[in-house]
Amino acid sequence: MSLIDLMSMAKPNLKSREKFLARLGGTELVNCFQCMKCTSGCTSLKLLELKPHEITKLVRLGFVDELASSDIIWACATCLKCVQRCPQKASPYHVIMALRNLAVEREANVPEAYLKAVSQILETGVTAPVQKVTTKKMEVFDRESLKLPKINAPKESFQSTFLKALEEKQ
Amino acid sequence: MMKLAVFWGCRILTSQYAYEMSIREVFPKLGIELADLREAVCCGDPVKSINNFAADYLAARALALANETGLKDLLVPCSRGHFVLSEVNDSLTKDETRKRKITDLLKGEELSYDPNVKIWHVIDFLHDRVGLEKIKKALEKPFKGLKLASHVGCQTVRYSDLGRVDDAENPRKLDELINVLGAETVDYPEKLDCCGAALTYSHLDAALSLAGSKIKALQDLAVDGLVVSCPACQMMLDAKQKDAGTAVGAKLNLPVVYYTQLLGLALNIEEEKLGLHLNQSPVNQLLTKISA
Numbered sequence A: 001m002s003l004i005d006l007m008s009m010a011k012p013n014l015k016s017r018e019k020f021l022a023r024l025g026g027t028e029l030v031n032c033f034q035c036m037k038c039t040s041g042c043t044s045l046k047l048l049e050l051k052p053h054e055i056t057k058l059v060r061l062g063f064v065d066e067l068a069s070s071d072i073i074w075a076c077a078t079c080l081k082c083v084q085r086c087p088q089k090a091s092p093y094h095v096i097m098a099l100r101n102l103a104v105e106r107e108a109n110v111p112e113a114y115l116k117a118v119s120q121i122l123e124t125g126v127t128a129p130v131q132k133v134t135t136k137k138m139e140v141f142d143r144e145s146l147k148l149p150k151i152n153a154p155k156e157s158f159q160s161t162f163l164k165a166l167e168e169k170q
Numbered sequence B: 001m002m003k004l005a006v007f008w009g010c011r012i013l014t015s016q017y018a019y020e021m022s023i024r025e026v027f028p029k030l031g032i033e034l035a036d037l038r039e040a041v042c043c044g045d046p047v048k049s050i051n052n053f054a055a056d057y058l059a060a061r062a063l064a065l066a067n068e069t070g071l072k073d074l075l076v077p078c079s080r081g082h083f084v085l086s087e088v089n090d091s092l093t094k095d096e097t098r099k100r101k102i103t104d105l106l107k108g109e110e111l112s113y114d115p116n117v118k119i120w121h122v123i124d125f126l127h128d129r130v131g132l133e134k135i136k137k138a139l140e141k142p143f144k145g146l147k148l149a150s151h152v153g154c155q156t157v158r159y160s161d162l163g164r165v166d167d168a169e170n171p172r173k174l175d176e177l178i179n180v181l182g183a184e185t186v187d188y189p190e191k192l193d194c195c196g197a198a199l200t201y202s203h204l205d206a207a208l209s210l211a212g213s214k215i216k217a218l219q220d221l222a223v224d225g226l227v228v229s230c231p232a233c234q235m236m237l238d239a240k241q242k243d244a245g246t247a248v249g250a251k252l253n254l255p256v257v258y259y260t261q262l263l264g265l266a267l268n269i270e271e272e273k274l275g276l277h278l279n280q281s282p283v284n285q286l287l288t289k290i291s292a
Helices: A003-009 A014-024 A052-061 A064-068 A071-075 A081-085 A092-105 A112-124 A157-167 B010-014 B017-029 B052-068 B079-094 B096-107 B122-138 B173-179 B197-201 B204-220 B231-239 B241-248 B259-266 B283-291
Strands: B002-006 B032-036 B073-075 B118-120 B147-151 B225-228 B256-258
Touching: A014 A052, A014 A064, A014 A092, A052 A064, A052 A092, A064 A071, A064 A092, A071 A092, A081 A092, A092 B052, A112 A157, A112 B197, A157 B052, A157 B096, B010 B017, B010 B231, B017 B032, B017 B231, B017 B256, B017 B259, B052 B079, B052 B096, B079 B096, B079 B118, B079 B231, B118 B122, B122 B173, B122 B259, B147 B173, B173 B259, B197 B204, B197 B231, B204 B231, B204 B241, B225 B231, B225 B259, B225 B283, B231 B241, B231 B256, B256 B259, B256 B283
Parallel strands: B002 B032, B002 B073, B073 B118, B147 B225, B225 B256
Antiparallel strands: none
């Protein structure tokens, strides 16, 4: 979705913007002068048309609500090149992650795999079930047959504490 | 003997067994004892997208478990885990309220967060702490005539404000670690390109294309193999190599190995103990060349 698309659909919401900037903590975002170093090095630019400098600009213009419900925020590969290269420390990566958190709070379109990972962590402590692996010769191995030590799930208090942490609004 | 706590993270413990096996073989051979944490838990990486506070809780919890070992050095072999644990220290230093809230949550679990643990990755631990000289002396079967490429992984080297494993734009340590084994390394334009692992959550095709383009570029350079040191990168470049080939319309057959597997071979450890039979890419090509 391009900058023009988002802007033609809605009016800026300055209240959302203020709240969002407070969530980000730092005020560096407003120092962005659109040099586009983030976008020129962005891993997701070519394949998914992610343009981090546009996201930064849209936040500043007050289109936070539209961004939170847009698919584009889920196109970031989290390679951190934009954080590294931003001369103004406006760090589009952190802006995108905060937008994702906002999308979750608003129950917008969140890719299912993320939610699955969270419920798996709640259940077992780790993001995925312990898998059996198959070699190229079609032999199947697991931790035990590979003589790897058994792994221990977190103690019971973990589940309720993690749930409490997930309820924290930012 | 040096002793080191290890936080393995999820991916190594649940599927990328070859990394764990090779680390458990190689480190003791270099005189380093490893101590596992009491529990297997997530570092918080995917949770960052869902709720940053909960992600910080998980990361701080992992560090609190490391504290329990009483050791001041923690090995985090996963690039993503290494980044998440490094970033939580930074964010809790900057935000006292958040730090208090998280400390309280952990107190309820009889855990205590203490940032005074040095977080190491395999690359910087071997390069800076063990040292190239010591590794060189320990080699039993140094390589000859091998041409390899390195893939350091995005989150091991970025972003520098957190203090990372190597330089963000020109990482050399993994190359130097490969060179000390007697192999040549190549510099290539795609060296810093991302493997795409994080995109598997939302855009699998794009993720595979990223991995595929990188391998394709390396095949054109006729290297004998690619060396990685992160379970997410290995999953993309090794386990998903066939699918990555389909995504970019190319037949890919590049051997991809963990650095610790390669080091293990030079230390004369048996292939199976290093989990080389678990790699999905055609590692036999590389193994034949090594034993020739």
